[in-house]
Amino acid sequence: MIRKQFDELKNSGRLPSPSGIGLKIMRMTQTDSWDITDLVGVVSADPALTSRIIKLANSAQEAGLAAIATLQDAAVRVGARNVSNQALSFSLVSGNRSGRCAEFDYDRFWSLSLATGVAAGQISKQAGLGAPTEAFTCALLSKVGQLGLASVHPSAYSELLAAVHEDSSLEIASLENERFAINSREVTAALMEDWGMPEYFYEAVSYQKRSVAGDETTNKKTIELVLTLRMAATLGEFCLADERGQVELWPAMARVRDDLGLDTDEFQEFCESVAAEWQEWGANLSLSTSDCAELKDIERLAGGFEPHDAESIIVDGEIDPDKFRSLRILAVDDEPVSLRVLAGQLKIAGHEVLMARDGEEALAMTLEHNPHIVISDWMMPKMDGLELCKALRRAQAGRSVYFLLLTGRDEEDRVVEAFEGGIDDYVAKPFNSKILLARVRAGLRLVNLREQVDLEQITQREKTAELGVLTRQLREAAFTDPLTNLPNRRFCMECLETEWECWIKSKQELSIITLDIDFFKSVNDNHGHDVGDAVLCATSDVMKKVLRDGDMVARIGGEEFLVICPETGTEGALICAERIRVAIEENVIESGGFKSNVTISSGVSTASEGMEDAYALIKASDDALYLAKGDGRNCVRVAPPRDLQLPRSA
């Protein structure tokens, strides 16, 4: 699905792509027959690029080693593949500095990417996570999917960004999914794959938003890179944030500090070093870094806030309950004039104000926008203020919101009932603006304390999470098809490679079956994708049931499956394929208005001398599948012996 969406983007011809030397390198590295000499030959045509690669190699290496002076040395030291990736990414930075997406800040984008890259390199070096230059390259391109969407859909992406700028509670990835059926993180991963970057680069980008933890044996490179990217993202954002943004980012920064195992002074030094390298690289690549963060801000935040700093709210990861901050407040009144006056007063006091015209709307908005405080009139048609409060207290999401009820003079004798219903405070109307705002500030204190508790709970949870569980989740997600829960193509290919090696060594027979659901497209077209999905799941379930122990089935494409039968000859695989075919034909699937069976066509192939690799085995079973389709479907065909497959001479 993602691949399809990405191919559509790609066909637009507007995705960012390397140019000049970058393009040459990409073409060269895709041929597989190149070496360091070829690479040095291509790259050295560009002196600026050459010096950047030497600079990067020097910055990453351990102190005490002789300085790297030539491209050849750099390539030997950090690896030719790594140097080619660097060259590719630098050429992307140089070639995509502007574009037509109005809301997309191209300068900021690259400046942030650079800060993230520099941070990743230093984090990798500091924490011993993977190779610093690879972390740099991957992080530098880790958000390039945003550029991709901005390039292909300049106006639509511009609208989307404008909506996010207006309402910071919107989540950009879900908007992207909604609008483009693919999000920028997925585009990043697909672009990296397309450019021939290492697989663990784009795996790490895909898993960046999930919780992972270190592991000794499995996917170590990927996990280390995920951890590096995550920390680097925080540091990068921090480099570009204004003062208020830095305050908001501080709890995340404090976690980075702890994850790196540094004390506050050491972390301050580390941040300074990241900022300095970032500015150095910015000058090197002519990217603006000067008008972003100032070094002294990092020093001040990293060192903890001065107690007399009027704007500080969070001190070293703790929220100070008495400091003013801007709150998100939902104002609720059915009467528009009062609502407007109330909203006006709150806005002037510096708060972000949402408005709802009745209790039901307010309930929906509270759950959606998660305001800190709800200020509601009591008497309203449909759901009144107190009913709203009671409803919120019943919901998980509304339990912690601070609820301030506005009462009329005549209602004041009923406030006891209101407190029993869960309100935190009340103000009688008509109210004096100063008194209302003082009550809001009192509420702020409680909001801050509640958030402090939440923050501590989250930290606690993160610390106690079992690493093994997380690693398993990561493995499963990486190797499982989310719809059918069968192993996916990636896992299947890994297994097949392993079995192939086994066959080469032991000559124990190896067969595979390629299966394809007949006329699946018409199921989708006539009954919709939901039914199509149900058919895929039901078919998968049947296959799992009838497979022998030791055989494995995977979903390798839309309606295409592959069964690996180790230690099995053609005869055995044929019996297995026939058993699956019959079981699926006999299984009636019911979903929505659909009630029918489906059939499958299968092709069987067996490893034989003269097959070059596992792909030749798949090719043979694909050919057999093609025969089965030609013979009227719902049948099994065996790949003809290899010598009969040769095309007849014309």
Next chain:
Amino acid sequence: MSDTNDNILDMEVIGALRALEEDGAPGLYDEIVELFLMDTPTRLQDLATASAEGDMKGVEAAAHSLKGSCGNLGATTLVDLFRRIEQLSREELVDEIPNLVGQIGPEFDRVQAALKEAK
């Protein structure tokens, strides 16, 4: 003329709204007055209809919300009228309500004129 105006609108309330404008919400006063002038006739109509139909719950709800909006603009006489209507409807003293409802129209016209003058 200015004497009667003082009774119609509480200038302290108007002054407080004006002060909000100076505190950083330009145009707020005009916006609120416009909102009031647009919204109130519909609500008055709701009140009249409910009163004519003897729907005391409807009268109470309409009077309550009109009391609130008039309070925001310092229309004290109207606020008092609506408060009495609200009380009467709660106590279901139906007979006196039409008389009070009748007084609203002329008073609203005076408020409207005073608000425009106060601009």
